[in-house]
Amino acid sequence: MRPALVAEYRKLVSTRMWWVLLIALAAYLAFIGAVLAFSLVFAPEDRSGGVTLHGVDAATAVYGLTNGVGYVFPLVIGSLAMTTEFRHQTITQSLLVEPRRSVFLGAKLLATVPVGLLYGLVATAAVVLGSAPLLAGWGDGAFLTDPDVIEVLLLSVVVTALWAVIGVAFGSVLPNQVAAIVVILAFTQFVEPIARFALGAFDLTDGIAKFLPGAAADGVIGASFFVAYGGGSGDLLPRWAALMVLLGYGAVLALVGRLTTLRRDVG
Amino acid sequence: MAAGPTLSVEGLAKSFGSVRAVDGLTFTIRSGAVTGFLGPNGAGKTTTLRMLLGLTRPTAGRALVGDRPYVEHERPARVVGAALEASSFHPGRTGLGHLEVFAPQVGVARQRCRELIEFVGLGAAADRRVGGYSMGMRQRLALATALLGDPPAIVLDEPANGLDPEGIVWLRRLLRRFADEGRTVLVSSHVLAEVQHTVDDVVIIAQGRLVHASSLEDLAHLAAPETYVESPDLGGVSRLCEERGWPARPADRGLLVGTATAAEVGAAAYRAGIELHQLASRGGDLEDVFLRLTGGTR
Numbered sequence: 001m002r003p004a005l006v007a008e009y010r011k012l013v014s015t016r017m018w019w020v021l022l023i024a025l026a027a028y029l030a031f032i033g034a035v036l037a038f039s040l041v042f043a044p045e046d047r048s049g050g051v052t053l054h055g056v057d058a059a060t061a062v063y064g065l066t067n068g069v070g071y072v073f074p075l076v077i078g079s080l081a082m083t084t085e086f087r088h089q090t091i092t093q094s095l096l097v098e099p100r101r102s103v104f105l106g107a108k109l110l111a112t113v114p115v116g117l118l119y120g121l122v123a124t125a126a127v128v129l130g131s132a133p134l135l136a137g138w139g140d141g142a143f144l145t146d147p148d149v150i151e152v153l154l155l156s157v158v159v160t161a162l163w164a165v166i167g168v169a170f171g172s173v174l175p176n177q178v179a180a181i182v183v184i185l186a187f188t189q190f191v192e193p194i195a196r197f198a199l200g201a202f203d204l205t206d207g208i209a210k211f212l213p214g215a216a217a218d219g220v221i222g223a224s225f226f227v228a229y230g231g232g233s234g235d236l237l238p239r240w241a242a243l244m245v246l247l248g249y250g251a252v253l254a255l256v257g258r259l260t261t262l263r264r265d266v267g
Numbered sequence: 268m269a270a271g272p273t274l275s276v277e278g279l280a281k282s283f284g285s286v287r288a289v290d291g292l293t294f295t296i297r298s299g300a301v302t303g304f305l306g307p308n309g310a311g312k313t314t315t316l317r318m319l320l321g322l323t324r325p326t327a328g329r330a331l332v333g334d335r336p337y338v339e340h341e342r343p344a345r346v347v348g349a350a351l352e353a354s355s356f357h358p359g360r361t362g363l364g365h366l367e368v369f370a371p372q373v374g375v376a377r378q379r380c381r382e383l384i385e386f387v388g389l390g391a392a393a394d395r396r397v398g399g400y401s402m403g404m405r406q407r408l409a410l411a412t413a414l415l416g417d418p419p420a421i422v423l424d425e426p427a428n429g430l431d432p433e434g435i436v437w438l439r440r441l442l443r444r445f446a447d448e449g450r451t452v453l454v455s456s457h458v459l460a461e462v463q464h465t466v467d468d469v470v471i472i473a474q475g476r477l478v479h480a481s482s483l484e485d486l487a488h489l490a491a492p493e494t495y496v497e498s499p500d501l502g503g504v505s506r507l508c509e510e511r512g513w514p515a516r517p518a519d520r521g522l523l524v525g526t527a528t529a530a531e532v533g534a535a536a537y538r539a540g541i542e543l544h545q546l547a548s549r550g551g552d553l554e555d556v557f558l559r560l561t562g563g564t565r
Binding site for chain 1: 313317320321322323325337338343344351355356357358359361363364367368369371372373374394412415
């Protein structure tokens with residue numbers, strides 16, 4: 001297993017993609033963090049009946065953006081790790097040196113963890129750098145030493161790594177690179193946000209929204225931009241349950257990928 | 268170097284839907300020789316190699332490397348080094364980076380990657396991205412990948428594609444050396460002429476079926492003989508050929524007589540009292556045999 005892990009890790013870091021995406025991630029999250037902090041600090045009271053955030057709640061809602069809007073990046077880098085093999089047909093060579101396909105998949109899932117953690121660190125740092133000065137200077141404070149806030153920040157890093165792993169699993173289900181990226185973008189930027197609001201709008205479906213992958217990840221972090229704003233489902237899963245749901249998504253996707261894409265003939 | 272493993276397939280078959288790409292193939296590749304695996308495009312060569320290497324699952328039969336299937340070897344890339352036709356690279360990775368990615372599973376250090384990239388003549392391009400490599404350079408890199416584990420068996424699918432003449436000579440010498448060291452060397456091609464000067468044995472398939480397996484020498488015996496004749500009385504020779512039913516066509520300053528050996532032509536001319544100035548066996552054209560066996564036409 002160890003040689004397979006080293007190999008998969010080298011695959012990830014031997015092309016430019018990982019740092020190009022990382023820079024994009026940092027820039028994007030710093031910008032979004034600053035914009036949201038700005039609106040919280042300077043915007044007038046919300047008159048539409050929503051809640052305006054104050055104090056530590058404002059800080060955690062903003063810091064939780066790492067997951068809330070940033071999860072598309074680790075998903076994409078994870079899915080690329082798998083789909084690139086099919087796009088450039090390197091899967092042939094990969095399976096020549098490691099014909100045990102479960103080992104191949106397992107190594108790819110695990111080798112993404114360090115890269116995912118790095119993404120999480122950079123993403124969290126970018127959100128904090130973008131928002132903390134505004135919160136501290138003009139708002140109620142940055143609360144960077146508050147234990148709840150530290151928890152949110154650390155768990156954001158962990159959740160980002162989990163997203164990268166889920167991305168690999170998703171790529172094994174949908175090995176067509178373009179299709180995989182389109183689906184990830186559509187789901188994270190469009191389908192899930194709307195579904196969270198829509199499902200949360202009715203009592204009957206309100207309980208379902210928290211099981212959506214992004215909502216489950218918010219549950220792990222214990223903070224949500226969606227919940228904070230009163231839109232969508234009002235509650236999140238407890239932390240342990242949310243973690244199980246998120247891991248469940250990864251496990252189911254990986255299993256489906258193993259039984260479909262990775263069972264087929266290669267070439 | 269210990270003798271390489273034999274590569275053998277037994278009743279191997281593969282269907283894609285209703286298409287029988289490989290249809291009951293049985294043959295054995297010995298060690299210590301270069302074997303040409305030949306057949307026209309679409310004959311099932313690549314599919315057979317993919318089954319041999321565990322990438323594609325046979326519909327029936329089995330393929331063995333030594334005493335067991337490829338995938339059941341502990342470190343298969345140390346037993347068989349393979350470069351397949353679709354052997355592709357990430358265009359954004361450097362040549363050296365490509366080798367280093369696969370080195371851990373082959374069980375070799377980075378130093379070996381550097382040595383190999385020099386060995387295949389890509390030393391100067393080692394740190395350039397593969398996206399900018401020519402076809403010939405990609406072939407060399409694929410070969411380097413196959414050789415990472417210094418394997419006792421080597422399987423190359425159309426390795427001469429895109430290589431310059433100098434590269435082809437280099438490859439030929441390399442394969443010869445490997446065979447002399449006792450390794451098993453299998454090289455596929457759709458053009459016999461390409462490997463004619465390289466191989467000891469041939470395995471020829473067409474439409475998924477085995478049509479011929481022998482030494483190259485025995486294949487040559489299947490070639491129809493041709494005899495070159497020069498004579499002051501070429502008209503007489505022509506009439507003679509017509510009587511005997513030998514196809515004859517003008518060539519150089521004489522005639523090229525088909526399906527007849529030099530002895531037969533000489534005897535016939537002697538009996539007819541025709542003076543000959545040159546009588547030479549031209550041997551058969553292997554390419555013709557190949558085409559005849561594989562059902563192609565020139």
